[in-house]
Amino acid sequence: MKPAYVVFVDDEPRICHAVSKTLERVGMSVQCFYRAKDCLSHLAADRCDLLITDVKMPEMDGMELLQEVRERLPWLPVLIVTGHGDVPTAVQAMKSGAADFIEKPLDRDRFLHAVQSLLERNGGQAALEECALTRTERKILYQILDGRNSREIATVLHRSPRTIEVHRGHIMEKMGANSAIELLRRAVDMGLLPRGSPHDGDVTVL
DSSP states (O other): OOOOEEEEEOSOHHHHHHHHHHHHHTTOEEEEESSHHHHHHHHTTSOOSEEEEESOOSSSOHHHHHHHHHHHOTTSOEEEEEOTTOHHHHHHHHHTTOSEEEESSOOHHHHHHHHHHHHHHTTHHHHHHHTTOOHHHHHHHHHHHTTOOHHHHHHHHTOOHHHHHHHHHHHHHHTTOSSHHHHHHHHHHTTSSOTTOTTTTOOOOO
């Protein structure tokens, strides 16, 4: 089994070093960045199974990074690291799409538990890789699972409806689905949606 690839972003080198060593000791591959913009450049070209980011950073902060990642890589889970007493910001991060948050100073056992839990919940991404979905196809898949039709997806992704329909055909073929309902069932089986999801039976047919 391939090691999990984790990206950690914090402008404090000491924390980056400590987190990197902690995760590498349990068999994970870790890439650290001091700036959010450098992290985005990395994510555009390389694999990542989990992004962990501090909130307060110069230039682009963790909340801005979260927003960019939700737009570019909606399938990527983001764990927010927040300072003590900054819980309202963490709650806002969760509302903005963060998978979880954890407070500083980081407790080793709690931190590892949070990381491993998110990686387990994100296991469906390995199945997506086996289906050989491109990044664009993954984005469109998540838009479909959110109940959007071709025209709505085209507007969100700044593509033509026809282009979206072509990608949709590729997604259906690669995932072995003949209808939107079958696609939903495949997504549930792969762990991309929880069983009993509110989307169940409510996917718009493109």
